[in-house]
Amino acid sequence: MAAFHQHLGFSAFTGAAYSATLWYSGTVQPPVALLAGATCTFAGMLPDLDSDSSKPVRELFNVLGMVAALLTAHRLRRQTVLPPESCLLAAAVVYLGVRYGAAMLFRWCTVHRGMFHSLPAALIAGGLMFLVYDPPEMAAREAVAAAVSLGYLSHLVLDALWQLRSPEGFFALWHGGPLKLFGPSRWANALCWSLLLLIAYGVAIELNWVSPLEPYSQRWLSALDHPRHNPLAGR
Numbered sequence: 001m002a003a004f005h006q007h008l009g010f011s012a013f014t015g016a017a018y019s020a021t022l023w024y025s026g027t028v029q030p031p032v033a034l035l036a037g038a039t040c041t042f043a044g045m046l047p048d049l050d051s052d053s054s055k056p057v058r059e060l061f062n063v064l065g066m067v068a069a070l071l072t073a074h075r076l077r078r079q080t081v082l083p084p085e086s087c088l089l090a091a092a093v094v095y096l097g098v099r100y101g102a103a104m105l106f107r108w109c110t111v112h113r114g115m116f117h118s119l120p121a122a123l124i125a126g127g128l129m130f131l132v133y134d135p136p137e138m139a140a141r142e143a144v145a146a147a148v149s150l151g152y153l154s155h156l157v158l159d160a161l162w163q164l165r166s167p168e169g170f171f172a173l174w175h176g177g178p179l180k181l182f183g184p185s186r187w188a189n190a191l192c193w194s195l196l197l198l199i200a201y202g203v204a205i206e207l208n209w210v211s212p213l214e215p216y217s218q219r220w221l222s223a224l225d226h227p228r229h230n231p232l233a234g235r
């Protein structure tokens with residue numbers, strides 16, 4: 001399988017190409033294009049969060065914790081009236097939670113190249129980024145979220161290319177290779193696909209494709225209040 005520095009090189013190449021495309025097509029501002037390229041490069045290492053805690057993986061949780069803390073502080077400052085000190089405290093809690101909590105959880109729950117190396121996982125990563133990163137321009141939000149999925153995918157593709165070179169070759173790739181939709185564990189499949197559906201629902205709400213559940217319950221409540229259903233209503 002491809003080593004850490006090979007994944008880094010491949011995702012950096014993908015990120016540079018993506019960044020250049022965004023820049024020259026004028027889809028987003030140049031700083032956003034650069035951020036998207038850097039995000040893609042970083043995301044290319046994410047699938048190996050499931051491997052045993054070797055040094056690069058520990059570093060990865062460190063960086064991931066810092067990114068999560070930055071995003072938390074940014075969002076809280078922009079969208080709440082919390083004092084700056086509370087935002088900083090919340091960011092510190094998020095950092096520790098990811099650096100130690102998530103790292104421990106991963107060591108317990110994940111199998112190397114289980115469902116963390118799969119196509120739905122690539123979509124989950126991008127969807128999560130879309131939900132947490134909320135800049136004023138929608139184009140920037142979409143570009144950076146897509147960068148995460150793209151970088152993640154670059155990792156899976158490189159792992160798949162490596163698997164093709166193994167003696168089992170194409171057969172191994174077809175049966176549970178890194179570009180799989182389902183793995184051997186039913187629990188992991190159910191968890192992964194439920195998470196993807198939940199995140200897709202969140203993304204659809206943010207894009208105004210569907211409305212959140214609340215208005216529906218309001219509508220049901222007011223329907224129940226109608227005299228036809230509730231003789232006491234309206235008296």
Ligand SMILES: [Zn+2]
Pocket residue numbers: 047048117155159
């Ligand atoms: Zn891998």
